[in-house]
Amino acid sequence: MERVASHLDRNEIACTLRRVNKAAAAQFRGPEHTTVRLSQPVPPHAFAEHWLAPGSTRGLTYLQRCTLLRLTAASGVVANLEVAMRATGSENSGLGFWTAAVAGKLNVCQWLLERNSAAALIGPVGGAILNDVAYRGHRHMCEWLLSLKVPWSIVDGASGAASGGHIELMEWLLVRWPQPRLSRSLARLILAAATGCDLATLQRFWRDGGQGLALEDKKQALANAIGSLTPDWAAKVEWLEAQGCPRSVKVAQWAATCRRDAPARLAWMWARGDILGVAAVRAAAGADNLAALQYLLTEVGIQPPDNKYHGADTDAAREGHLAAVQALHSAGWPLDAFGDGRLAAQGPHLSLLAWLVETLGEEAVRLDASLFKAAAKSGSVELLAWLRERGCEWDAEAYTCAADAGCVAALEWLVERGCPMSEGGWPFTAACRNSDMLTARCLLRLGFTWGDGVKAFEGALAASPLSMIRWMLEEGFPAGKFGKSWVEKCVQYRPASERDQILRLLEEHRQRVGPGS
Incomplete structure (x- = not known):
């Protein structure tokens, strides 16, 4: 059985092999064999069985149904995408087109184009699609997109390729860029090169018009370089500074969000005398970069501003980053219990909301109708029930919030529990x-x-x-x-x-x- 499984992908094991008999189900019972990843090909028989079952999308919000479409399109299985569109009741082919293109799934894009016009699929977001596709390095998709009778801006693709570090694709696109090149387009390329290209490529673009960059663009170029994933990020920062790019709070913000080695980059900046302040703390908290956040709070010892409002907890709560909020609280940074509670409810981030109520108290968070409406916007029945169990107030506006979330289960729950209607x-x-x-x-x-x-x-x-x-x-x-x-x-x-x-x-x-x- 192990030999058979070695020739199958994980979704095939989860949806097919485990269902052969009880022995197979017992042998492959770990999470790596039971979790179905919708962004990867799912056996069509299993996909249809699950998503065409009555009520399969009842507990999903509108955004979650859109996510189902996006993930299915990214998997490249057209039969499953047809099922997903039926199950969600969605006719938003443009959503699937964008995601499939970025995933490099030409077959899905061609299938969608057979059923829709290029203008309807691409519309005003063509530049963003080309940018995202090039960022992923999909030359075959770039070639196909450019063959469509749609007005493209080559700089969108070239800057995307540069940001992703795909220099050969960037060069291929630039050959197709008609002259003259506008200064704003050159600025985009320089900023992209600072993000994803090596120093030599950045220098080449800079010679074409770097000195004419606006002040804000120069600040952004330096920030992009500090957050770059290229090995020569420090050399790019120093070279850009030598060209007159000024330091700003953006640089520390970008460094604080870098996943690879944020503490090391922040330490490098600190040793040079760069300013690390509240903006960096806020960026680290919002990105849930705990290593960077702990370095800034403990090693650098950054303190909250005197006016108490700093926004770091707000950014963390919006994304449900409980550990980041806890780190701020432990370091003595004040929390906005009322605002953070509503952001947690809207998430929905029940664990964060429960911690806020337990740590700061119900009076500080305020279990009123505004909190319940925030929870209704999330479409989470679990969270709505949790709030009602604690006596949270409600009113008829909760229905509008639940309808906006697009969750059938939440609307039915509100009616069943007797929430007032208007x-x-x-x-x-x-x-x-x-x-x-x-x-x-x-x-x-x-x-x-x-x-x-x-x-x-x-x-x-x-x-x-x-x-x-x-x-x-x-x-x-x-x-x-x-x-x-x-x-x-x-x-x-x-x-x-x-x-x-x-x-x-x-x-x-x-x-x-x-x-x-």
């Missing part, structure tokens, strides 16, 4: 703003009303797929009361073909049911 229609507005039909269907099933429908319809017309607008009409949404000029204003930024389809759909609806309905 008839303002705001939950529908939140769902329509996100083009989230799964949540909108749930709201209708739970008995929520459209309210006056203005904001909900405005959001749907501006961004939702045609299928969601059609569904709203089929479910009795009073679209007829909205004038044609108002509708045209709502759809003005959509592609012309989509505008025409929506206007035609609404006109057919108006003729069928009459005005005002």
Whole structure:
């Protein structure tokens, strides 16, 4: 059995081999054999069995459903992506396209392009896609993207390749860059070279226009160099300083977030007489770089500012970095119990919130309706239940927050537990703003009303797929009361073909049911 397993990837073992018999399940019971990694290929039979089961996405938030799409696209298995799109009810092909491109999965991108126009998939984010693809070093994807009939800015790809240290790809892209090169584009390349290229490459770009960089760009170049993962990062810093790049708090911030050897870089700066202060502490805490944070708090001995507000705990709490918040507290840095509690709830970061309540007290954190709404925004039923067990207040706005999170399980839990409801229609507005039909269907099933429908319809017309607008009409949404000029204003930024389809759909609806309905 071990010999068979040696020829299989981990997902195949978890989803197929372990299910052969009880002996196989017992033999491969460790977490490395039971954890399914969605970003890697999953056997289609197992993927479909799980995600097409009724209620499979009930406990996922809107963002988690988007993550499911992204991870599946990155795996390169088209059959699984089809299943994921069905399971999530999402028509956001652009999300999968971007992720698949960055993962180098040409087959997924081609499949999506067969079903959508390049403009619909790429839209205004083409530069970011090309930048991210080049940062990963995927030349075959760059070649394919540039072959599409889409206006590209080569500097996006070249700067991405430079940031990722892919010098050959950067050179290949630069050959395709028409002259003349604009000064702003050169600035982007210099900043990218400071991040991912060696000193020689940085010097070459600098000769083309480094002296003309704006002051802020020079500060950023120095910060990029201190955070660079190239072995000659220190040489780049010293050379840039010799060219007139001034030191700033950004340099310490970038050093404090460097994962590889932040304490060593900070010590190097400290020995040179660089200023290490509150900004560096805040950066380390926000990045959950405990080694850097401990060095700054204990070795350098940085103290909180006199006005008490420093933001380090805020940045750490937003990301749920419990250990960083605890380190700040142990070092005597004051914590914002009220603000940190709401950030922890919205995370959701239950362990952090529980620690804040236990350490600073319920009165400091304040278990009121604002905290409950923050938790509802997370979509975490576990956290909502934890708060109610401790007597936390709630109100009808929790439904809007849960709808914005897009979690069916949270909405159902609120109704089952008797949370007060209103008839303002705001939950529908939140769902329509996100083009989230799964949540909108749930709201209708739970008995929520459209309210006056203005904001909900405005959001749907501006961004939702045609299928969601059609569904709203089929479910009795009073679209007829909205004038044609108002509708045209709502759809003005959509592609012309989509505008025409929506206007035609609404006109057919108006003729069928009459005005005002």
